[in-house]
Amino acid sequence: MSPSPVQPALQALIFDVDGTLADTERDGHRPAFNAAFQQAGLDWHWDVPLYGELLAVTGGKERIRYYLEGFHRHLLADADIDSRIARLHQAKTRCYVDLIAQGQLPMRPGVARLITEARAAGLRLAIATTTTPENVAVLLEHSLAKGATAWFEVIGAGDVVPAKKPAPDIYRWVLERLGLPASACLALEDSDNGLRAALGAGLVTVVTTNGYTLGHDFGGASAVLPDLGTDDSPARVTLSQLVAWHAAAGAAKSV
Ligand code: XBP
Ligand code: MG
Numbered sequence: 001m002s003p004s005p006v007q008p009a010l011q012a013l014i015f016d017v018d019g020t021l022a023d024t025e026r027d028g029h030r031p032a033f034n035a036a037f038q039q040a041g042l043d044w045h046w047d048v049p050l051y052g053e054l055l056a057v058t059g060g061k062e063r064i065r066y067y068l069e070g071f072h073r074h075l076l077a078d079a080d081i082d083s084r085i086a087r088l089h090q091a092k093t094r095c096y097v098d099l100i101a102q103g104q105l106p107m108r109p110g111v112a113r114l115i116t117e118a119r120a121a122g123l124r125l126a127i128a129t130t131t132t133p134e135n136v137a138v139l140l141e142h143s144l145a146k147g148a149t150a151w152f153e154v155i156g157a158g159d160v161v162p163a164k165k166p167a168p169d170i171y172r173w174v175l176e177r178l179g180l181p182a183s184a185c186l187a188l189e190d191s192d193n194g195l196r197a198a199l200g201a202g203l204v205t206v207v208t209t210n211g212y213t214l215g216h217d218f219g220g221a222s223a224v225l226p227d228l229g230t231d232d233s234p235a236r237v238t239l240s241q242l243v244a245w246h247a248a249a250g251a252a253k254s255v
Contacts, residue, residue, distance in 0.1 A: 007183055007246070007247060007249075007250020007251065007253070007254065008181065008184040009184070010123070010184065010185070010186055010242065010243050010246045010247075011123065011124055011180055011184040011185065012123060012125065012126055012153075012178055012180055012185045012186075013114075013118050013124075013125055013126070013185070013186055013187075013188065013242070014125075014127070014128050014171065014174055014175075014185055014186070014187045014188070014198075014203065015125070015126070015127050015128070015152075015187075015188050016128060016187070016188060016189045016190060016191075016194045017127060017129040017131055017135075017136055017139065017157075018129065018130075018131055018190075019190035019191055019194075019210050019212065019213060020108070020111075020188055020189055020190040020194070021107055021108065021111055021139065021140075021143075021144070022105050022106065022107050022108055022111075022139060022143055023105070023108065023210055023211075024100075024105065024131075024135075024139065025051065025055060025210075025212055026048060026051070026210075026211065027105055028096055028099060028100055028105055028139075029060070029092075029096060029131075030046055030048070030051045031095075032092050032093075032096035032099055033051075033060070033063075033064075033092050034046055035092075035095040035099075036088055036089075036091040036092035036094075036095050037088070039091055039095075040088055040091065044067070044071075044072075051212075052212050054066060054067055055191070055212055058130040058164045058165045058166075058193050059130050059164045060089050060092060060093075060131070060132070061085050061086060061089045062164065064085050064088060064089060065085060068085075093134060093135065096132075096135055096138075097134055097135065100135070100138045100139050100142055100143065101138055101142055102142075103142045103143065105139070105142075105143050107143050107144055108210075108227055108228070109227040109228060109229060109230045110227055110228025110229045110230060110231070110233075110237060111144075111228060112145075113228070113231050113236070114228050114237065114238075114239065114242075115144070115151070117238065117239045118239055119151060121239055123239070124178060125151055125152045125153060126152055126153055126154040126155070126156070126174050126177075126178055127152050127154070127155045127157065127174070128156045128170045128171050128173075128174045128187070128197070128198075129156070129157050129158075129170070130157075130158070130164040130165050130170065131157060131158060132157065133158050136149075136155055136157050137149050140152070153178065154174050154177040154178050156170045156171075156173045156174040156177070157170075160173060161173050165191075165193045165194055165196070165197035166192070166194075166196035166197050166200070167197060168196075168197050168198070168199075168200030168201035169197075170197060171187065171197055171198055171200070171201030171203060172201050175201060181202075182201055182202035182203045183202070183250065185203055185204075186203065186204045186205070186206065186222075186242055186245070187201075187203040187204070187205045187206070188206050188207075188208065189205055189206075189207050189221075190207060190208055190209060190210055190213050191212070191213045191216060192213070192217050192218065195207055195216075195218055195220065195221055199220045204222050204245065204246050204249040204250070205220070205221050205222060206221065206222055206223045206225070206237070206242065206245060207221045207223065207224045207225070208224075208225050208226065208228060209224065209225070222245040222248070222249050223245055225237065
């Protein structure tokens, strides 16, 4: 019989961005899409419930196409539809960056505290997201701390992999650049698509939910919580708690 695989110590945390670091979907991306539609003279409007349905598809360009499939199907036959979607999405990214640079979108409870604790303990940090790279930087700099982008050793974002979440590709891309096996890392996610991607790459995953993801299927997650807990909450998720979940998942795999 071959020996049980040994779970290495936890060496890196890999964070999703949208919905995990901040409630960017409802209050950032959605209004940015709407602003871009308005600038383009379109009467399309994504309200909060409709946007929740459109979140089934990750990636902004992919999400616009998905919307057209449901609501303006005839436009998909246009010869220039790909470039039209791409231009709309570039405008949306500009709107998003401007909005987030106002610094009004806070990190979710406990995110800044846990990141500070992880850095102090010498853990490596990375990001795996489907959103556009500029969006990650503006959020980190304006909602977390000036210079925070540099805290993340690897930032996997946007189109660096063609297949977006729930495909595991973005997590594999990040792991490869970290030079670590999945077993030495832990992912933090907020959605079923994100969880599938992280589990598909072999990562122990902790989920914090939000209004859009509360009803998702989180089977396979090591923990599912409403958030990481405010700084003074006795139930807050600490680094030792993450280490314990990571070790428990490793132990469960080896039996
Ligand atoms: C995030 C996404 C992204 C953003 C929009 O998913 O699906 O599409 O909503 O970003 P996850 P872009 O949190 O699972 O990574 O418009 O820049 O694509
Ligand atoms: Mg997310």
